Amino acid sequence: MSRHPIVDVQTHMYSLTGVPIYVHQGDWIAGKACGCATIAHPELGEIDVWTTHFTAVGGQIGPETQRAFRTVEAFELARLCRASAQRGRHVLCMGDLNSLPESLCMSVLFSLAGLQDSFASITQQDAESPDTGITCDSPKNTWTANKILDERALRHNGKRLDYILFRGPENSPMRLQCTQHKVTLTEPILAYGVSYSDHFGVEATFEVSNDTQNAPIFQETPSQVLGKTLPLLQEALRLARKRQIFSLRFFGGFLASAAIMIVGNACSAVWLSYGRSVPVSLISGLLLILTSWAGTTALYDGIVWGEWQKRALRTTMDRMEILQSADSYQI
Structure with missing residues (x-):
């Protein structure tokens, strides 16, 4: 109000x-x-x-x-x-x-x-x-x-x-x-x-x-504050790249696991066609769903969010560098 x-x-x-x-x-x-x-x-x-x-x-x-x-x-x-x-x-x-x-x-x-x-x-x-x-x-x-x-x-x-x-x-x-x-x-x-x-x-x-x-x-001029902030964001950008690689490696592992489970489910389907009840097929099916979800999350975290985070950090750093290079900064 x-x-x-x-x-x-x-x-x-x-x-x-x-x-x-x-x-x-x-x-x-x-x-x-x-x-x-x-x-x-x-x-x-x-x-x-x-x-x-x-x-x-x-x-x-x-x-x-x-x-x-x-x-x-x-x-x-x-x-x-x-x-x-x-x-x-x-x-x-x-x-x-x-x-x-x-x-x-x-x-x-x-x-x-x-x-x-x-x-x-x-x-x-x-x-x-x-x-x-x-x-x-x-x-x-x-x-x-x-x-x-x-x-x-x-x-x-x-x-x-x-x-x-x-x-x-x-x-x-x-x-x-x-x-x-x-x-x-x-x-x-x-x-x-x-x-x-x-x-x-x-x-x-x-x-x-x-x-x-x-x-x-x-107590501090804008140039002094920017001088402390830019190295921090550069380090954050380095860590963001490292995290992105880590997530993409996880995605690759989940993708390989999903491929193995698909082959396993195919074999289970063949065995079931001969009237054999294979409980493993149910377990592998649930694991396939879980792996698919985890792999999709890792892909999103590595590519969609990873690129978004890097772009946001780079954009902020560019703006700070422009301010730092200006002849004067009136507040």
Whole structure:
């Protein structure tokens, strides 16, 4: 709901949202995307409000290559938010970003889109501060009770994975200033004794300011962030090729197994024609069905998804290289 009129909406589906065969992870089957509602404000004009939910695969601990899909999503969202600002609009970007404040994904959003963290701006703390603003894996959350937590969550009693980010339009004296930020919905539902979600809510209050002296200062330049991101995606592309070869080899093995079973079924049919009941024929028939399904899955994973993943990574890298080679990058 919005107090002011919503004049437009749009949705952008991310190019990489998880691996299709890992249905249990839920990322690909859910079809992760970002959505935008454009609101007509009487003082600020049009405001683009972006909301999203990044993929969970890769977690928050370990090599950044585990989170390559999320990094691609962050880059796509950063381009959309920056495009909104270039159209002269204020931008709000919020959601479950599944990323720690110091992660590469957040650096992409801060440096390439020019977004500010409402939590960091109001608390006057470093955005990497882990001890406050916890929204996930908190011991106060009932959904955390049976969850296996990593060392980061255990050390700080949870993680800050949910954000409200903001920025002003390019070349405008008016800007938003965060005056209040708080974590909400931390208490269980009284009637049921369970938390509202596995994540707490986040609420921020803004006021309109003409103070250009409080313009954001980013710790890393876009060129520095791109310099760290490109090698990561190059490694992700190498791993994608390796995975594709692995899946195609599996397909070849399943294809050979299916051929052997077809011959076996043919022999069983001949024996049955002489009145002999061969239980093996039933078993081999079921195995043939299972092998055909597994082979088809391996073929899809190796060719259809494998090529899609490589193209998405190459396209993102090409766009990053164009930005990196530009003489200037205004945010």
